[in-house]
Amino acid sequence: MTAHPAATAPLLRRLGETHRAPVAFTIDGQPATALEGDTLLTALLLNAGALRQSEFGDGPRAGFCLMGACQDCWVWTEDGGRLRACGTPVQPGLRIVTRGAPWPPLG
Amino acid sequence: MAAPRVIVVGAGPAGTRAAELLAAAGLRPTVVDEGRASGGQIYRRQPPGFRRDARTLYGTEAGRATALHATFDGLGLAIDYLPETLAWNIHGGALYVQREERARRLPFDALLIATGATDRMIPLPGWTLPGAFSLGAAQIALKAQACAIGSRVVFLGTGPLLYLVASQYVKAGAQVAAVLDTAPPGARWKGLPLMAARPALLAKGAVLIAQLMRAGVTMRRGVVPRRVLADAAGTRVAGVAIATPDGGEEVIACDAVGMGWHLRAESQLADLAGCAFDFDADSRQWLPRADEDGRASAPGIYLAGDSARILGADGAEIAGRLAALAVLKDLGLPAPPGQDVAALRRQRQVMDRFRRGLALAFPWPAGLVASLPDETLVCRCEAITAGALRQSVTELDAPEMNRAKAFSRTGMGRCQGRFCGIAGAEIVAAARGVPVEAAGRLRGQAPVKPLPVAAMADDASTLEATR
Numbered sequence: 001m002t003a004h005p006a007a008t009a010p011l012l013r014r015l016g017e018t019h020r021a022p023v024a025f026t027i028d029g030q031p032a033t034a035l036e037g038d039t040l041l042t043a044l045l046l047n048a049g050a051l052r053q054s055e056f057g058d059g060p061r062a063g064f065c066l067m068g069a070c071q072d073c074w075v076w077t078e079d080g081g082r083l084r085a086c087g088t089p090v091q092p093g094l095r096i097v098t099r100g101a102p103w104p105p106l107g
Numbered sequence: 108m109a110a111p112r113v114i115v116v117g118a119g120p121a122g123t124r125a126a127e128l129l130a131a132a133g134l135r136p137t138v139v140d141e142g143r144a145s146g147g148q149i150y151r152r153q154p155p156g157f158r159r160d161a162r163t164l165y166g167t168e169a170g171r172a173t174a175l176h177a178t179f180d181g182l183g184l185a186i187d188y189l190p191e192t193l194a195w196n197i198h199g200g201a202l203y204v205q206r207e208e209r210a211r212r213l214p215f216d217a218l219l220i221a222t223g224a225t226d227r228m229i230p231l232p233g234w235t236l237p238g239a240f241s242l243g244a245a246q247i248a249l250k251a252q253a254c255a256i257g258s259r260v261v262f263l264g265t266g267p268l269l270y271l272v273a274s275q276y277v278k279a280g281a282q283v284a285a286v287l288d289t290a291p292p293g294a295r296w297k298g299l300p301l302m303a304a305r306p307a308l309l310a311k312g313a314v315l316i317a318q319l320m321r322a323g324v325t326m327r328r329g330v331v332p333r334r335v336l337a338d339a340a341g342t343r344v345a346g347v348a349i350a351t352p353d354g355g356e357e358v359i360a361c362d363a364v365g366m367g368w369h370l371r372a373e374s375q376l377a378d379l380a381g382c383a384f385d386f387d388a389d390s391r392q393w394l395p396r397a398d399e400d401g402r403a404s405a406p407g408i409y410l411a412g413d414s415a416r417i418l419g420a421d422g423a424e425i426a427g428r429l430a431a432l433a434v435l436k437d438l439g440l441p442a443p444p445g446q447d448v449a450a451l452r453r454q455r456q457v458m459d460r461f462r463r464g465l466a467l468a469f470p471w472p473a474g475l476v477a478s479l480p481d482e483t484l485v486c487r488c489e490a491i492t493a494g495a496l497r498q499s500v501t502e503l504d505a506p507e508m509n510r511a512k513a514f515s516r517t518g519m520g521r522c523q524g525r526f527c528g529i530a531g532a533e534i535v536a537a538a539r540g541v542p543v544e545a546a547g548r549l550r551g552q553a554p555v556k557p558l559p560v561a562a563m564a565d566d567a568s569t570l571e572a573t574r
Contacts, residue, residue, distance in 0.1 A: 002424070008342050011237055011363070015279050017157050017253035037154035042252045049343055050237040056490035060342050062237030064487070064526070066244035067148055068141060069225045069373075071521035072487060092365060 007051025011062055013029060027095040034090045041066065041073050041085035044096065051075050052098055053087055111438045114139060114202055116215060116376060117221035119147020120171075120420045121412025124427035125219050125434075130185040131443035132435050137187040137213060138486045139194045139204055139208055145179040147223055148243060149420045152176065153251050164250055164273070167311055171420065178284035194222075195551035199381045200407070207557050217407050217434045220376050221427060226367035226415035227392070228526045229264075230485045230493075233335030236362040238344030241526075245365030246272045249349045257363025261347050263287045263332055265469040266369035267312060274315045277322045284361040285325040287349065289368070290474045292328045300467025308421075311421035325359075331475065335364055338531035368471055371529055373414045378551030381405040386544040389466040390417060391473065392529060394546040398450055401430030402437075409434055422458030425451055476530045482559045485534065488520020493534055500538035507547035508532045521557055524549040 020035040027048055035044030041063050044051055050060035051073055063073035066086045073085040078095040113129055117124045118140035129136040138145075144152045150172040152380070153164065161169040182188075189204065196203040201214040226241040233239065240248070240256045242264060248254045255276060261284045262273045273286045302309050319326060319524060331350035336358060338345040346360045369390070377395035384393045397403050397410045411430040412423035429451050435442050442448075479485070481494030499505040499514035508531060513518040517531050518524030524531070528549040536546035 008340070011343065012248065012256060013258050013281070014254050015249070015281060017153075017159065018455075019158065020156050026510045037156045039252060042248070042254055046254070054235070054490060058235065058484060058490045059234060060237050062343075063240070064235075064244060065225060066239045067225065068556070069522060069525050070241075070487070074521075075278040 002064055008060075010047055011045040011049050014046060023092050025088050025090060025092065025096065028098055029095075031045035038090045040075065040083060040088040040090050040094070040096070044075065044085060048098065050098065070083070076077050110134060111216040111440070112214060113217045113219070113434060115138070115219045115221060117147065117223060117412065117414070118142060118145035118179060118188075118190075118204070119149060119221065119223050119412060120175055120429070121221035121414075121423035122147070122219075123175050123412060124424045125221060125431040125557060126182060126186050127178050128428055128431035128443060128446070129434065132246075132431075132440055134435075134440070134488060135185060136219075137189065139189045139192050139202070139213075141191070141193055143191055143230050144313045145171070145188075145190075146176060147311060149171055150175055150249070151247065151251050153253075154272075154425060157253065159253070168420070171424075175424070180402060185334075193554075193556055193558070194376060195555050195558055197376055198553070203553070205554075205558055211559075215407065215495065217438060217557075218380065219401075219409040219411060219427075219430050219434060220380075220403075220414055221412040221423070221430075222373040222376060222414040224370035224372050224417060225525055226264075226268075227369050227371040227471070227529055228366070228474070229332075229337055229368055230483055230487065230527055230530050231332055231366070232480060232483045232496035233337060233344070234366065235484055235487045235490075236335055236337050236344050237342060239335050240363065240365055242268050242272050242365045242367030245363075245525075246275065249275055249279055249281075253279075255363075256280070256365055257344070257361065258282060259361045259363070261283045261285050261287060261359055261361040261364045262366075263289075263330070263364055263398075264345060264367040264369075265290045265365065265472075267465065267469070268313045268367060268369070269469075270312065270319065272299050272365060273324065275320075277319065283322075283324045285327065285347075285359050286319060287330040287347065287359070288326070288328045289330050289332065289475065290328055290469045294470055295326075297469040298464040298466070301460050301464025302468060304457045304464070308461065335366075369465070369469055370417050371525070372412060372417065372563075373525075375523070375551035375555040377403060377408065377410060377414070379553055379555070380408045382408055384548065388544075389463045391466075391471045391543065393544075398433075399429070399455065400433040400448075401426055402433050412478065416459065416462065417424055418455070418458040418462050422455065422462070425454050425458065429455060459501075473533050473543065476533040479530070479534065486515075486517045486520055488522050489516050491515055491517045496531055497538045499536055505535065506539070507545070508535055508549055511535050511546060518549045523552060523555065 411426040505511035
């Protein structure tokens with residue numbers, strides 16, 4: 001079993017636009033901070049190394065196209081909702097799970 | 108008589124210019140846009156609160172981008188704008204759209220499809236690793252979020268976007284480990300006579316490459332990529348392995364890779380509308396058939412922009428105007444004053460010459476795709492290997508891509524084959540020993556993107572109509 005996605009170092013690197021107001025949310029119960037105007041994908045990948053585990057057992061995934069075409073960045077909320085991370089703005093209080101998602105594990 | 112119902116799908120360069128012209132003719136077109144604001148992907152706007160100026164965001168195209176945004180914003184109530192709305196089916200003379208959990212059926216007299224394109228992808232081994240993104244994604248991260256996809260980025264693939272995104276990363280202060288172009292070194296000379304149709308654009312490309320050279324970025328041509336490498340834990344990109352002339356491998360270390368082989372048309376809606384498609388040998392992909400103004404083979408359907416032909420942003424603006432003029436003509440309505448159809452057609456032809464030149468200069472490496480190793484995950488949605496896809500041909504005798512899909516599920520996942528379909532057809536064709544056009548193309552299926560079940564259940568007539 002690979003390490004769970006959020007356990008690895010952040011994937012993206014912020015290059016600017018750092019004046020924006022902070023937004024607090026959680027990843028697997030741990031507090032995390034993003035900036036207003038970040039997409040959920042940006043918010044997650046500036047705090048973690050992946051978005052989710054592939055439901056087919058081939059390892060972690062972190063999105064691919066960022067334009068709503070590949071459908072690889074769907075993430076779960078603690079209450080079982082699903083969000084396409086690349087097109088969803090991060091909201092204060094969002095509670096995202098990257099492991100133990102309510103999806104039947106295979107293999 | 109009621110005013111004709113005209114719908115434009117997409118609010119990029121083609122959709123914006125089409126909507127502008129239709130509104131100027133006195134219609135009130137409905138504009139369906141998946142984005143939160145107009146601009147499409149190429150002129151995508153940064154979210155509210157970001158402060159970079161247009162020059163920083165769009166470089167030499169800043170003037171065009173701001174003009175296009177201003178045009179769209181100026182349309183105001185002259186159009187019925189539906190942002191954040193997915194067009195997911197066409198059936199019985201109506202377009203089916205969905206926003207959040209609300210589905211609607213929009214009957215039309217004319218439908219103008221300007222849905223753009225996505226990166227054309229090669230599913231290299233390792234392409235599903237965190238840190239591997241499409242070239243378009245690398246650009247969106249920078250443009251719309253002021254982020255780089257990593258700390259040390261390799262750009263891999265071919266086409267103008269490869270060099271454009273690399274130069275944008277350098278300008279933004281990101282570290283570019285290398286630009287790896289699969290086009291053979293001599294290819295661009297073959298494309299030059301046709302690309303000379305747009306000398307100004309050619310010069311812009313030369314400037315980009317010169318900037319990358321000045322910045323000391325490693326640039327290689329004729330690259331044969333083998334795989335994207337993972338770190339020891341198997342959790343992220345650690346490099347790109349490329350073939351060396353002696354049959355060995357060279358590793359270029361990086362923590363992210365932006366990859367893409369030019370673009371593929373986002374043509375599912377044209378398919379659902381019943382449009383005929385033709386194999387375009389220049390770009391080696393199936394494209395919906397259209398006349399020089401953008402009339403598709405299905406009545407009432409018009410095509411513009413990269414979803415019809417990959418002409419680029421400037422070509423999309425022209426094609427959007429031409430298609431809108433065709434709509435007006437077919438509806439028996441006068442064009443707004445000052446429209447010169449003949450001049451627009453000539454400009455479109457220039458764009459098309461350039462398009463064919465680009466295809467020669469930055470060719471799709473079909474042989475590389477056909478010979479991807481069996482263990483490669485071709486379908487990233489459902490983790491299906493090239494070997495399984497080949498078996499659907501060699502053991503189950505799939506004659507073409509749709510049967511191979513049924514046997515192997517390649518292309519049946521959530522992306523509906525957007526990222527594996529073109530490569531999958533090369534693999535099927537090679538396994539059968541036939542030309543790629545004989546392997547066919549994945550048919551579009553509704554919904555063209557995943558929908559919440561609630562969106563369908565919400566509207567009983569929707570379910571009835573799509574049964």
